[in-house]
Each structure stands twice: as C-alpha cells, then as structure tokens.
Amino acid sequence: MALTGIQIYKLLPQTNCKECGFPTCLAFAMKLAAKQVELSACPYVSEASKAQLAESSAPPIRLITLKSNGNEVKVGNEVVLFRHEKTFYNKPGLFVAVKDDQGAEAIRLKVKEMDQYVANYVGIDLALDGFAVEATGGAGQFAAAVKAVRSASKKPIILISHDPDAVKAALAELPAEAPLICGADGKNWEAMTDLTKANKASLVVSGASLDELAELTEKIKGKGVEDLVLSPQVRGLSSALAYETQIRRVALKKNFRPLGFPVIEFPKTLAAATQAIAKYGGFVVLEAFSPELVYSLLVLRQNIYTDPQKPIQVQPGVYEINSPKPDSAVLVTTNFSITYFSVANEVESSGQPAWLLVTDAEGMSVLTAWAAGKFDAERIAKAVKTFNIADKVSKKRIVLPGHVAVLSGELEAELPGWEIMVGPREAVDLPKYMKQVL
Numbered sequence: 492m493a494l495t496g497i498q499i500y501k502l503l504p505q506t507n508c509k510e511c512g513f514p515t516c517l518a519f520a521m522k523l524a525a526k527q528v529e530l531s532a533c534p535y536v537s538e539a540s541k542a543q544l545a546e547s548s549a550p551p552i553r554l555i556t557l558k559s560n561g562n563e564v565k566v567g568n569e570v571v572l573f574r575h576e577k578t579f580y581n582k583p584g585l586f587v588a589v590k591d592d593q594g595a596e597a598i599r600l601k602v603k604e605m606d607q608y609v610a611n612y613v614g615i616d617l618a619l620d621g622f623a624v625e626a627t628g629g630a631g632q633f634a635a636a637v638k639a640v641r642s643a644s645k646k647p648i649i650l651i652s653h654d655p656d657a658v659k660a661a662l663a664e665l666p667a668e669a670p671l672i673c674g675a676d677g678k679n680w681e682a683m684t685d686l687t688k689a690n691k692a693s694l695v696v697s698g699a700s701l702d703e704l705a706e707l708t709e710k711i712k713g714k715g716v717e718d719l720v721l722s723p724q725v726r727g728l729s730s731a732l733a734y735e736t737q738i739r740r741v742a743l744k745k746n747f748r749p750l751g752f753p754v755i756e757f758p759k760t761l762a763a764a765t766q767a768i769a770k771y772g773g774f775v776v777l778e779a780f781s782p783e784l785v786y787s788l789l790v791l792r793q794n795i796y797t798d799p800q801k802p803i804q805v806q807p808g809v810y811e812i813n814s815p816k817p818d819s820a821v822l823v824t825t826n827f828s829i830t831y832f833s834v835a836n837e838v839e840s841s842g843q844p845a846w847l848l849v850t851d852a853e854g855m856s857v858l859t860a861w862a863a864g865k866f867d868a869e870r871i872a873k874a875v876k877t878f879n880i881a882d883k884v885s886k887k888r889i890v891l892p893g894h895v896a897v898l899s900g901e902l903e904a905e906l907p908g909w910e911i912m913v914g915p916r917e918a919v920d921l922p923k924y925m926k927q928v929l
C-alpha cells in the first residue's frame with residue numbers, strides 16, 4: 492500500500508536542510524508521495540527508513556530495460572493514465588517478429604533490411620527497436636535463428652518460446668546481453684525464472700486472467716526475478732483495451748504491485764497496433780514489416796510520447812535552403828518543428844533558393860505563437876538583428892506568414908529599410924508564391 496505524504500515525512504530526517512531541492516522535508520515527502528521525485532534526492536535517509544520507503548517510492552509500473560551491444564530499450568515507469576495529466580515517458584518498444592523456421596540466410600537478409608530502416612520525421616530519425624525471434628521447432632533451430640538475427644542487427648532481442656531448453660540454447664548466443672524472454676506460464680514458470688535470473692534478463696508472464704497473472708508475478712518475484720512484463724491472453728480490440736486499461740489503472744491508482752509491470756502485445760492489424768501504442772502497450776511486436784506500416788506507427792508513437800508541455804523544436808537561426816544568394820528572399824517562420832519542416836520541405840522541393848529565418852517562439856506554431864504573444868514584430872526584428880541576416884542579403888525583403896499579415900505595419904516600424912511582404916497562409920502555397928511574387 493502506498494504511504495501518504497505525512498507517513499513518508501515521519502521517515503525522513505526532518506532537518507529541512509534543503510539539499511533535496513525542496514525547502515522542507517514535508518515538501519519533499521509530498522512530492523515523493525506523488526511519485527514526482529526520487530528518494531535518492533535526499534542523501535540523509537537512514538537505511539531503516541529506506542527499506543520502508545523503497546516499496547512506496549518505487550515506480551508504480553516497473554522500468555524494464557533491454558540491453559544489447561550498447562543499444563537499450565527502456566519501457567515502463569509511467570505515472571499517469573492520460574497523457575494530458577503530465578506526459579508519457581518511455582515509448583513502447585516496437586519490434587518485428589521473425590519465425591525460426593525460415594533458414595539462417597533468409598532470416599539474416601530479412602532482419603538486415605528491417606534493421607537499416609530509418610524514417611526521418613521533423614528532423615528526428617525513427618527506427619525499430621529490435622526483433623522478436625519465435626520458436627517453431629527444437630532448441631537447435633531456435634538458437635540458429637537467434638544467431639542469424641544477431642549477425643544482422645545489434646538491437647535488443649525478444650526470445651519467444653515456452654520451452655526452457657530452447658530458451659537456454661538461444662541465450663547462449665546472446666552473452667552479456669539483457670534480452671526479454673517470452674515466456675513464462677503456469678507450467679514452466681520455475682524453469683523460466685531460473686534462466687531469467689541466471690542471465691540477468693527480463694521475463695514475460697502470460698496468464699488467462701488478471702488474477703492468474705497477479706498470482707504468477709508474485710510467485711516469480713518470490714524467486715528473485717522482478718523485471719517482469721505482462722502478457723494477458725486477449726482476443727480482439729475491445730478485450731485488449733479492457734485488459735490494458737485495468738492493468739494500468741490498478742497499478743497507478745491502487746498501487747497494486749502484482750500488476751505493476753509493462754505489457755507486451757502482439758497486434759495482428761494496423762488498428763490493433765495503433766491501439767497498443769496509444770493504450771498501453773510496453774512492447775509491441777508486429778507480425779510483419781512493411782515501411783508504410785512501420786512509418787505510421789513510429790510517427791504515431793513519437794507524437795504520443797512527446798511531452799505536450801515541451802513541443803519538438805528546432806534551433807532558432809538562419810537556415811539556407813537551395814544555396815541562397817544575396818538577392819534571395821528572407822522567409823520567416825517559428826521554431827515549432829512541424830512548422831519549420833513544412834516550410835523548409837516545400838521551399839526545398841520547389842528548387843527555389845531562400846533564407847529561412849526561424850524565430851524563437853517557444854516551440855509554437857505560427858498562429859498559436861502569435862495568439863500567445865510569442866511571435867510578434869519585436870521578436871521577428873530581434874531575430875533579424877541577432878542572426879545578422881542583413882549582412883547576408885543585398886535586397887532587404889522579408890516575407891511574413893500570411894496568418895500574421897497583421898504584423899506587417901509594426902514590423903515596418905521595427906525594421907526600417909526592409910520591405911515587408913506577406914506570403915501565403917499555408918506552406919504548401921509557398922512555391923507558387925515564390926515563383927510569381929519574388
């Protein structure tokens with residue numbers, strides 16, 4: 492059961508020394524109760540208090556880390572049911588499954604292609620997190636497939652087999668790694684727990700009901716393995732959503748430790764994969780790879796796991812597009828990534844040269860920033876001066892986004908000697924505008 496702020500306060504030194512960054516021990520205790528700080532921020536907690544607080548201060552959903560060759564996938568540690576309450580922290584790991592009966596060379600080639608897939612979205616490189624190898628035959632076949640995957644990719648691996656002998660053979664191919672073993676069930680859990688412990692791996696636990704899952708995780712924890720992932724046996728979208736929501740809710744709202752683990756999902760359709768990313772898959776294992784499927788899921792995941800209070804931003808400054816010359820025009824926009832890339836991509840694909848002046852609008856889009864007072868004539872003029880754009884151009888022409896045409900008069904006053912022009916409202920209309928007007 493979670494301790495209240497007052498109960499936690501009684502276990503703290505109560506000296507109000509402020510070293511934790513809070514003015515009083517009580518303030519720190521309240522934050523700890525809300526799971527917004529780590530206990531380690533107070534250097535003076537006694538060992539006895541630490542033991543009592545450990546259970547209470549542990550994250551409600553355990554952080555699971557898979558490691559391989561310098562690559563890491565971190566999943567879990569979430570503290571809210573809905574993103575708007577705060578943010579989601581650790582993106583679900585996106586994996587693709589490979590069956591072990593396809594032959595080593597075919598597996599190697601397939602994994603290599605998937606491993607090399609990278610999609611650039613608003614300046615961020617997005618890629619798969621790893622591969623799941625699924626056993627369909629004996630231990631030798633499984634180990635050979637894992638070896639083939641490892642020869643083609645350095646990314647983390649999920650081992651899917653309920654046969655402890657097959658898992659043992661596969662683990663021998665992954666020395667000094669921390670893979671995910673999938674999985675343990677009511678029959679094999681003891682052998683799987685031993686293997687997981689010996690190899691410092693994580694373990695997926697499957698069960699037909701939440702009661703069965705909770706019972707199994709407690710037994711496995713009793714044998715010393717805490718890095719667990721849940722695999723509820725679900726059928727269809729509504730069942731998956733119901734199970735995922737119940738698990739997340741009891742873990743967060745009731746601090747129910749037996750279900751305080753991330754969930755693994757094996758979606759069979761795009762709709763199911765989309766739902767798994769949104770609510771609340773920890774590991775999402777796809778049946779097959781196709782660039783269009785993976786791209787849409789990676790972008791969805793990126794957007795859901797972006798902190799809504801910290802929009803993705805680009806660095807303010809002057810960006811040169813298509814090798815601009817001194818007589819090329821200066822276009823203005825804000826530093827919200829999606830806005831920047833919409834403008835930059837349109838101008839770049841038009842083939843026409845331009846200087847793109849990106850102003851610091853605290854990561855907001857043009858209209859939002861204007862409404863919030865973060866994109867006005869003063870800020871634009873300041874950017875013009877800060878980035879010395881006047882030294883780069885012979886014709887002092889600056890093009891405002893059409894949505895903020897209202898700023899043109901004020902900008903004229905701020906930038907004497909500059910011709911202030913009003914461009915189109917939408918980035919997609921920039922190539923035509925540039926061709927006809929500039």
Ligand code: SF4
Pocket residue numbers: 503504505506507508509510511512513514515516519532533534535536
């Ligand atoms: S560091 Fe520890 S003792 Fe000092 S104020 Fe914070 S909680 Fe209290």
